[in-house]
Amino acid sequence: xxxxxxxxxxxxxxxxxxxxxxxxxxxxxxxxxxxxxxxxxxxxxxxxxxxxxxxxxxxxxxxxxxxxxxxxxxxxxxxxxxxxxxxxxxxxxxxxxxxxxxxxxxxxxxxxxxxxxxxxxxxxxxxxxxxxxxxxxxxxxxxxxxxxxxxxxxxxxxxxxxxxxxxxxxxxxxxxxxxxxxxxxxxxxxxxxxxxxxxxxxxxxxxxxxxxxxxxxxxxxxxxxxxxxxxxxxxxxxxxxxxxxxxxxxxxxxxxxxxxxxxxxxxxxxxxxxxxxxxxxxxxxxxxxxxxxxxxxxxxxxxxxxxxxxxxxxxxxxxxxxxxxxxxxx
Ligand SMILES: C[S@@+](CC[C@H](N)C(=O)[O-])C[C@H]1O[C@@H](n2cnc3c(N)ncnc32)[C@H](O)[C@@H]1O
Numbered sequence: 001x002x003x004x005x006x007x008x009x010x011x012x013x014x015x016x017x018x019x020x021x022x023x024x025x026x027x028x029x030x031x032x033x034x035x036x037x038x039x040x041x042x043x044x045x046x047x048x049x050x051x052x053x054x055x056x057x058x059x060x061x062x063x064x065x066x067x068x069x070x071x072x073x074x075x076x077x078x079x080x081x082x083x084x085x086x087x088x089x090x091x092x093x094x095x096x097x098x099x100x101x102x103x104x105x106x107x108x109x110x111x112x113x114x115x116x117x118x119x120x121x122x123x124x125x126x127x128x129x130x131x132x133x134x135x136x137x138x139x140x141x142x143x144x145x146x147x148x149x150x151x152x153x154x155x156x157x158x159x160x161x162x163x164x165x166x167x168x169x170x171x172x173x174x175x176x177x178x179x180x181x182x183x184x185x186x187x188x189x190x191x192x193x194x195x196x197x198x199x200x201x202x203x204x205x206x207x208x209x210x211x212x213x214x215x216x217x218x219x220x221x222x223x224x225x226x227x228x229x230x231x232x233x234x235x236x237x238x239x240x241x242x243x244x245x246x247x248x249x250x251x252x253x254x255x256x257x258x259x260x261x262x263x264x265x266x267x268x269x270x271x272x273x274x275x276x277x278x279x280x281x282x283x284x285x286x287x288x289x290x291x292x293x294x295x296x297x298x299x300x301x302x303x304x305x306x307x308x309x310x311x312x313x314x315x316x317x318x319x320x321x322x323x324x325x326x327x328x329x330x
Contacts, residue, residue, distance in 0.1 A: 016063065019056050020083070021099020024092045028057070029083040032066075032076050039072040089153050097146035102132060102139050106288050113287050120288045129289040130240070134200055144201065147236065148179045154235070154266070154320050155183035161316050162264070162324055164188050164231070171196060171229035173221055173253065174237040178214070181233075185213050196227050225252045232257065235266035235322075239282065242292025243304065250308035257329055263310060265325040270295045278321045301325055 001009070023029065026046040031037065039057065043050035054072055061068040066080045076084075085092045097103065102121070106129070109120035119128045133140035164170060164184050171194040172181040181193040192213055195202065199218040217227055221237075222245060232253060238246045253263065268279040279295045286293030296304075302312045310327035317323050 017098055019060055020095040024083055024095040027085060029076055029080045030085050032074060036069055036073045036075045088156065091149050093145035094149040097142050100139055100142055102129060110288055119291050128291040144177050147176045151179040154318065154322055155180045157318050157320060159187050161318055164191060167191060167230040169194060169229040170231045170233065171227045172233045173225060174234065176201060180235060194227050194229055196225065221249050225256055228256060228258065230261050232261065232263045233266065238265060239267055239286055239295055240290045240293045246304055247308055250304065254309045254329060259329055263327040265301060266322055268295050268321060269323050270297050
């Protein structure tokens with residue numbers, strides 16, 4: 001391909017984003033399952049226009065997402081497999097979330113972020129993403145499901161890399177629907193889990209069927225974190241906020257935290273090299289959607305920890321590109 005063609009394909013990137021969102025909404029990968037499906041069958045199952053559906057699937061399989069067989073038939077491959085709702089490493093909700101009005105309208109306003117440093121979401125909707133979701137339960141629910149997709153993939157590996165069995169209580173601060181916590185509790189039945197998040201989020205909490213092991217606390221982690229535990233988790237939290245508010249969260253946590261307790265910050269890490277990574281995508285996404293949100297380097301996290309009264313103990317890189325950054329109070 002010529003440089004011009006390469007650049008044109010890059011600029012068409014949002015076509016693929018939109019197709020993936022539709023494919024996931026229609027559950028096409030789930031419908032295909034382990035078989036080979038004709039486009040007629042898929043159109044019937046999803047009540048879609050057969051020719052339009054074919055054109056979209058033909059386009060995606062040219063990018064190695066699904067395999068097109070003879071006679072307009074399709075089967076799954078390793079890439080389409082993760083679009084299945086039922087896949088262990090599913091990103092079905094994640095793709096649907098990226099097709100939501102919140103993401104599209106925010107990213108359409110990227111220029112505002114680049115010119116002003118403010119979230120594009122604010123220019124599109126008047127508020128940042130968390131404020132927006134307070135008044136839009138449907139988007140909030142889609143967002144929580146997208147976080148669950150990520151939490152599930154992490155939860156499957158986190159337990160192999162970190163020993164939770166030595167703790168009596170584990171508190172997930174800003175734990176969303178409690179997906180990660182319920183994985184930890186299921187594997188460590190002696191642990192009591194505490195889920196802390198905003199009132200409108202915990203109202204819709206995922207029910208792990210182990211209620212006596214699971215306490216839910218509603219609150220605002222920028223005001224007070226009234227939770228006493230042996231271990232605290234902040235997963236995908238600090239990257240949403242500017243340094244000042246990260247300091248506020250860490251200091252409030254430090255105030256309530258027993259001396260023996262540990263804190264796990266679970267985040268992507270940026271480095272200075274020029275290779276493309278999830279952290280680079282997410283850093284831009286934080287710029288667009290969150291008020292001061294950004295991805296950080298390990299040095300930035302360590303400095304932030306020291307300022308709030310924590311010592312960095314260890315960094316454990318996970319195969320999901322996330323990292324467990326363990327702190328303890330000084
Ligand atoms: C990016 S999500 C991460 C969710 C979860 N920790 C995970 O890793 O899947 C950020 C979470 O922070 C919560 N949150 C945002 N502002 C908050 C606040 N002021 N007080 C408590 N929780 C808040 C959101 O409701 C959301 O569940």
